[in-house]
Amino acid sequence: MATACNEPAGGDDPSPAEVVLQTAGLAVGYQDLQVVQGIDLAVQKGKITALLGANGSGKTTVLRTVVGLQRPLGGEVRLFGEVTRAALHARARAGLGYIAENRSLIPALTVRDNLRLAKVDTAAVVALAPPLEKLLSRRAGLLSGGEQQLLSVSRALARRPRLLVVDEFCQGLAPLAAETVSALLRQATEAGTAVLLVEQMLHRALELSDRFLVLRQGAVALAGRSADHRNRTEEIERLTIATDDSARLP
Numbered sequence: 001m002a003t004a005c006n007e008p009a010g011g012d013d014p015s016p017a018e019v020v021l022q023t024a025g026l027a028v029g030y031q032d033l034q035v036v037q038g039i040d041l042a043v044q045k046g047k048i049t050a051l052l053g054a055n056g057s058g059k060t061t062v063l064r065t066v067v068g069l070q071r072p073l074g075g076e077v078r079l080f081g082e083v084t085r086a087a088l089h090a091r092a093r094a095g096l097g098y099i100a101e102n103r104s105l106i107p108a109l110t111v112r113d114n115l116r117l118a119k120v121d122t123a124a125v126v127a128l129a130p131p132l133e134k135l136l137s138r139r140a141g142l143l144s145g146g147e148q149q150l151l152s153v154s155r156a157l158a159r160r161p162r163l164l165v166v167d168e169f170c171q172g173l174a175p176l177a178a179e180t181v182s183a184l185l186r187q188a189t190e191a192g193t194a195v196l197l198v199e200q201m202l203h204r205a206l207e208l209s210d211r212f213l214v215l216r217q218g219a220v221a222l223a224g225r226s227a228d229h230r231n232r233t234e235e236i237e238r239l240t241i242a243t244d245d246s247a248r249l250p
């Protein structure tokens with residue numbers, strides 16, 4: 001059953017020890033324009049939470065704020081049990097991984113150099129994603145979309161993050177490539193990693209995730225257990241239809 005709008009979307013009454021990320025009353029904006037407000041979410045250890053919503057509803061803004069790239073106008077972010085206003089690099093040291101919409105790769109560098117620059121062990125990445133072995137000398141910008149996301153995700157997971165935040169998880173990927181990177185995520189959650197992701201493909205998002213939230217016009221319109229909505233997506237579809245004023249709050 002779907003939870004009330006502002007009930008944390010982290011599971012059924014998660015104990016504080018299991019929650020790795022929690023926001024309370026989060027409000028974020030750009031200059032004087034507030035684009036999200038009242039965001040309460042909770043992401044549990046070993047679980048995948050999907051953030052859904054129409055274009056411009058505020059998904060990337062929420063992700064950027066929980067990883068420390070955007071300062072909240074109000075509310076708080078609690079990461080690994082502590083309220084934080086730290087920058088991304090400090091959150092990364094504490095166990096946060098973040099993959100931005102552009103997949104956070106340097107296109108002109110080879111796969112091997114992208115890994116070296118990130119101080120990630122090549123063998124660990126290849127162990128997670130064997131198809132990358134024959135691509136190590138290729139420039140990242142020449143990889144297919146699926147190969148790039150495989151590289152981004154395996155690079156992030158090789159650091160064994162406690163929480164991985166991924167924007168536009170399977171954007172532009174064919175089903176097979178999407179399944180490959182999804183399998184990597186599932187494997188990581190089995191080892192305890194928590195995941196917060198944005199995924200535009202509704203059915204894929206509900207298949208992959210344990211919990212979901214739908215943002216509409218910058219607020220949580222619906223949150224619940226993904227399994228409860230896999231066979232009845234009408235309500236979510238209605239909420240994710242774009243509106244002309246999709247993110248503009250009064």
Ligand SMILES: Nc1ncnc2c1ncn2[C@@H]1O[C@H](COP(=O)(O)OP(=O)(O)OP(=O)(O)O)[C@@H](O)[C@H]1O
Nearest residue numbers: 030035053054055056057058059060061062247248
């Ligand atoms: N740097 C910025 N300066 C001003 N407004 C911004 C900035 N970044 C985003 N916005 C605005 O904030 C609102 C929310 O944008 P955001 O990118 O968070 O939405 P989204 O749900 O991730 O959209 P999409 O699915 O299209 O990526 C939009 O109206 C957008 O135009």
